Amino acid sequence: MREFSVPAVITAAPVGGLADVVFEYARQDPGRVVLGRKTDGVWRDVTSGELCAQVLALAKGLLAQGVRFGDRVGLMARTRYEWTLFDFALWAIGAQPVPVYPTSSADQVWWILHDSACTACLVENEDQAMTVGSVVDRLPGLRRLWQLDAGAVEQLVADGRSVADDVVDRHRGAVTPDAVATVIYTSGTTGRPKGCVLTHANFMYETDTMVARWESVFGGGPGEEPSTLLFLPLAHVFGRMVQVAAVRSRVKLGHQPVLAAAELLPDLAAFRPTFVLGVPHVFEKVFAAARRTAEVEGRTGAFDRAVETAVRYAEAREQKAFGAGPGPSAALRMEHQLFEKLVYGKVRAALGGRVRHAMSGGSAMSRRLGLFFDGAGITVFEGYGLTESCAAATANPPGATKYGTVGLPIPGTTVHVAEDGEVWLYGPHVFAGYLNDPAASAQVLREGWLATGDLGRLDEDGYLTITGRKKEILVTSNGKSVAPAALEERVRSHPLVSQCIVVGNDRPYVAALVTLDPEGIAHWLSMRSRPQLAPKDLVRDPELTAEIRRAVVAANTLVSQAESIRSFRVLPEQFTEERGLLTPSLKLKRRAIEKTYAHEVAALYQS
Template structure:
């Protein structure tokens, strides 16, 4: 499907696009006035070129590694392409990283310069700079770094920059991305320009309806996931290479995100399942507040049945939605489905989901509501997606088929192995870890999965997360946790039980959902300590646990649970930046609560 790249690097597209169609709207930028302003291909090229000159003037050289510690904003993409233009290697650092995490990444990568967003980040780097003798430069975006660098390089001739750019080849290192790491120190995944070229080329060609949308409608996407994560970074690069209007939003909270979705009006978005769950639950709370919960729930059932009928037809297993179902579906279009789409800006027709599993029912609901969510699967080591659901035959509840050019193999122990041109070349400075996962060209992912008769992959768990009770029963916690988390009052769930007599769970609550639930019962708000002791609330969570237990045998079921007063957060070291649970850290932090479950 996608031809392997043979020449050049990622930055070439910026200059080629400006030459081919200088007036094309390449990006949207939110100005100080709060309004979105369009940026053409030529304007973006000029800013990339000016910044590249400044980097050269300040001593950045071909092959140097430069850290980027910043939220999802325009300057990240600008620095990415400017650094690639001069043959340097951006090294992402999560903006929430601790001083020790920053030190480890900058030290291990041998970073010579660092770009930070604001003063707090600068102070974090400054606190460890005495242990980083190779670090020579520090630029702060909010202190005018782009203008400062552009001015510093104004005297450099364009041709000097282009000589650097032409020296970049597909096998040149594009970036070193450190895995967020649920355990141990992060490892630096070395990804080449060819890795990104293959991945983005394949995505743009195979998922053509996403990137080219309807006739007369310009495709656009608003990035709000961290650009320090490979998923957001890859789609950001694909947007530039695929001539999709790209916008950035650094705040994931609904109060900031929803107005920008409405103003920017993307045609597709990428998100983790948590975002889709929040959109769904917020829509239902709004309906319940208007006294229309029954109508909303009926609309959900109709959407799911409608999407199931479409899915069956795509696989040759049915005729599609019946006339009666189509009438019901049309009835709820303006009442419910249009409102859900409007919450995402009004133009969204496609979405991509990754990072963890999206429930089949939730995926079907969005499909029935007019937004096709393509769930996929991949790792930093595979430059994001290795599998994804194809546009014409989406099978909800799976992570799809191997992307063209990629092979998936299930090992004897159920581990998922991947092979393809997007697989990384190894971990920086860690041949032992590299040898542990790269085996004769195959990447051993550490994830467990199965392939159905049509080749669709389902992820069933992670090898390191399998619990073994004291009775010898192996339990994969992911499915149980996802089912408990699907309850609107639940924010997070972690299943425990390793070397214990039975399986139990710790549950955190969605504060907004609980406040709404109390209001609908005409009850006063409760402080968090009181929530965990409220018998009615406990009964609601018990229902979620009982429902989850229908998925498994009695030996694997959750026997008891405890509600916690506060959610697991990244700030407290209990979540990775991509919102995955740090199991060992959580069990250590809540050791007393876990012991009490078995008391």
């Protein structure tokens, strides 16, 4: 199949902007809880009325400080409550927030603030303020710099007390759906980040479609208050979409700025969300932690049997959903029930105990991992999208999930697979183009179609599978084309592996560089009663090398012999964003990695 469409389930908003719902909901039901805010270690409820009052007060302060309709304002912070306040306050006065990753270098900060012509910037702390300060002499249009941890919100609210409420109302009334809502910069894996111009209409259509079609997720269960804890970066379009969707659907939204388990798990337990949204790495970590716990408790065999049962149970349900089987047998249902308290309930408890649905995006999730979570009682709807498509363009629908695919086009969207395998998208959520870059815009926007640069295929039911990136296809010196994504994903699924990058362009065969997962390694050594080793000694350890070789052999079963990994090297350090080797959304910067490890790559091909 070359093309597939799904009919729309909503109509595009004819008037208004993203901030309108904050004011409408405050009038309709001011006492309804819509956010959770953690202060002094305690989660406190925030009602519609309180949120509206805070957004209005901040919007007046922004006006008092000189922010005007159409101005762009940089937001450089982690995922926290104040980001949501600033987003909606800026939208209320027709301004355009421009997200900046808090880990960005000075040069990256300069480029984004310069290219977007920001007139003001909000930072979280003194370190970020110093980063902006180091390039401010090259930003003549930047007139204001606010710091959250130095009382920025309180100062702005105080400054805005002299501004009448109706001034904000007049600004908000002038916002139309086709107005620019935000400029989000791409990760920049191959060059300067490009600013994706997204409108209020893009976000309203995207989020309202997701909420309508995935009502079982955003609506919660019978008598249940729907809620989600957002730990994705709000500088990324996925996190931004979640924020907007939660506010528009009155899902209680909490913020968690730290992905480390020590910080995240206690907040999941306290906030108890009904659904979560994350990248595959998060779900891999939850699974790996559960297995390590089982191994420490001497229950490895039982855990592994529970995993197999969950996978078979979910596969049987999947087959039934598509008319290919009767569903789980009575014996399988009994076996599944046996592991409910022993394993599955504990996995759900790690996510707060109430989670029954999750959404995953950003990169591919292995089919087996998705099936495990489904069998454990958490349906993971994997989807696919880009910043240019305002997050999800496809997603697995409720009741008809095909694990290993990224689902059907979201309603109102058409997916087309070109002759060369490139995925093209068409729909009301597709962006308006790149800021200040008509040439780049023309390369990806073709009569309304978005050429994604991703390779994929549509099955007979219209489900999309992403097979790689056009620019990442390796061609060996023997002329063999190799898509590295599937190999890398399979190697990375091993509990001792953190990252894997496949190399081989213009070389005689395919090889790989592998980094180690610190938590997995510490556990592995502990279970063998072996002392912790320095990284330089660890990578030469024969037993560890044998473990990684098993992961590589497993990956090679996915491809032909000509495409298989012939050689690999374990590295003593991580690929990190700080080292310039990962994007903020944890994607590999292939050119940078190959340049940094040129010596190690060369050694892979020495006889």
